[in-house]
Amino acid sequence: MDKNQFRIESDSIGEIKVPVDAYYGANSVRGAANFTITGRVIHKELIIGLAEVKKACAISNFEAGIMTEEVKNAIVQASDEIIEGKLHDQFIVDPIQGGAGTSANMNANEVIANRANEILGGKLGKYDKVHPNDHVNMGQSTNDSFPTAGKIAALKLGARTLEELKKLHEALLEKAKEFDPIIKMGRTHLQDAVPIRLGQEFHGYSSVIKRDIDRIEKALDGLRVVNMGASAVGTGINVDTEYLKVIVPNLNKVNNLGLVQTDDLVDGTNNLDGFAFLSATLKTAAINLSKMSNDMRLMASGPRCGFGELNLPPKQAGSSIMPGKVNPVIAEVMSQVAFNIIGNDMTVTMAAEAGQLELNVFEPVLLYNLYESIETLGNGVATFRENLVVGVKANVERCKQLVDGSVGPITAIVPHVGYKNAAKVAKIAIETGEPVRELVIKEGLLTEEKLNEILDPFAMTEPGIAAKHLLDK
Numbered sequence: 001m002d003k004n005q006f007r008i009e010s011d012s013i014g015e016i017k018v019p020v021d022a023y024y025g026a027n028s029v030r031g032a033a034n035f036t037i038t039g040r041v042i043h044k045e046l047i048i049g050l051a052e053v054k055k056a057c058a059i060s061n062f063e064a065g066i067m068t069e070e071v072k073n074a075i076v077q078a079s080d081e082i083i084e085g086k087l088h089d090q091f092i093v094d095p096i097q098g099g100a101g102t103s104a105n106m107n108a109n110e111v112i113a114n115r116a117n118e119i120l121g122g123k124l125g126k127y128d129k130v131h132p133n134d135h136v137n138m139g140q141s142t143n144d145s146f147p148t149a150g151k152i153a154a155l156k157l158g159a160r161t162l163e164e165l166k167k168l169h170e171a172l173l174e175k176a177k178e179f180d181p182i183i184k185m186g187r188t189h190l191q192d193a194v195p196i197r198l199g200q201e202f203h204g205y206s207s208v209i210k211r212d213i214d215r216i217e218k219a220l221d222g223l224r225v226v227n228m229g230a231s232a233v234g235t236g237i238n239v240d241t242e243y244l245k246v247i248v249p250n251l252n253k254v255n256n257l258g259l260v261q262t263d264d265l266v267d268g269t270n271n272l273d274g275f276a277f278l279s280a281t282l283k284t285a286a287i288n289l290s291k292m293s294n295d296m297r298l299m300a301s302g303p304r305c306g307f308g309e310l311n312l313p314p315k316q317a318g319s320s321i322m323p324g325k326v327n328p329v330i331a332e333v334m335s336q337v338a339f340n341i342i343g344n345d346m347t348v349t350m351a352a353e354a355g356q357l358e359l360n361v362f363e364p365v366l367l368y369n370l371y372e373s374i375e376t377l378g379n380g381v382a383t384f385r386e387n388l389v390v391g392v393k394a395n396v397e398r399c400k401q402l403v404d405g406s407v408g409p410i411t412a413i414v415p416h417v418g419y420k421n422a423a424k425v426a427k428i429a430i431e432t433g434e435p436v437r438e439l440v441i442k443e444g445l446l447t448e449e450k451l452n453e454i455l456d457p458f459a460m461t462e463p464g465i466a467a468k469h470l471l472d473k
Helices: 026-034 044-063 068-082 102-119 133-135 142-179 199-223 239-256 265-270 272-297 327-352 363-389 398-404 410-417 419-432 436-442 450-456 465-473
Strands: 007-011 015-019 183-188 191-197
Touching: 007 026, 007 398, 026 102, 044 068, 044 102, 044 133, 044 142, 044 183, 044 239, 044 363, 068 102, 068 133, 102 142, 102 327, 142 199, 142 272, 142 363, 183 199, 183 398, 191 199, 191 410, 239 410, 272 327, 272 363, 272 419, 327 363, 327 410, 410 436, 419 436, 436 450
Parallel strands: none
Antiparallel strands: 007 015, 183 191
């Protein structure tokens, strides 16, 4: 693109210079100049979502008999090129922008109009054959086209992140099976509690990820409800009645996302709770993943002077000064992803709350943060699975050593000797370091045979054993 040559375009503000071979126009140039906020441009999936909306609108307006076939075909071809990934460099507006997304919408309208004019033999910037407002934006407002494109982008990004979460769920289940025979100490308050199987812990991790998957799927389904046809405030002003009937079905033909038209176009235009709900589910997943990462860092701490129950895959040198040190960098980055998502959710929350009356104008910053949360969650989960979960190993001997040396198994003896006697043994064991097993026998509380039965490692990690012995008594 020749940045030294310009054409002159005009809008309601006045005349403005536009690079001579640019496919964008006056509105895009003003938007780019006014909103130099992030140094980035709108997300590529939002660009594609806008193109899908414009394509469906052109088809619907043609079917309603208010757009010629020639103009429709040109808009469809231009939109298809953008959907395929072309002309994305012509989208120049910042993702955080005033105007409720008008700059992004007009950027799409101008690029599609200019390319459609070119297809029909016209010149860039003339708009004599296809106009950004009169044709590409026909039957629309930014207030229905932009949020609909925003939902389309979120649905596509969300599907990819869900796939990563499902892969993680399966990987955790595999580890749960692998680790099921391994007994380790369970801990509450960071203090020794009672034995647990390592496989049980990993199965618990898989269960919480499954709930996260279910929550995110439900939230994404809520975004399939769109307000196309609402126009400016939900009343459908300047919208043809036939167009209103076919716009969402035609949009589904374009992207096959299962979109449905909202029953209340006013509600669909002024409320962003669906986005806020999705963000909340992402935050919840991030919290769970960070907690899981912290657990694994603790169990892998050491390797000599910590818990040392897990061996995480070594991924990189851990120190510029301490030779041989290997840090749990994958677990650490998963927590940092979570911190970022939690912060993004606050922005989404404030943006969803801050709208007034018939429109929430803060959708641009909401989408910017929401998309970042969706993508970073998926990316974080992918590296967590690939670089940590699938390669994590159990230090079996260390797990056994800690169980054998712990006072925790005394809890299993309580139903047989009473709480007071068990507490006495526990206190002596802590003070002297003598094993619980030896002390119980020395105190004459149980026979060795009975004690072996009670302290069977697997019996202590399943319900019902103690209750059965109480019944026997």
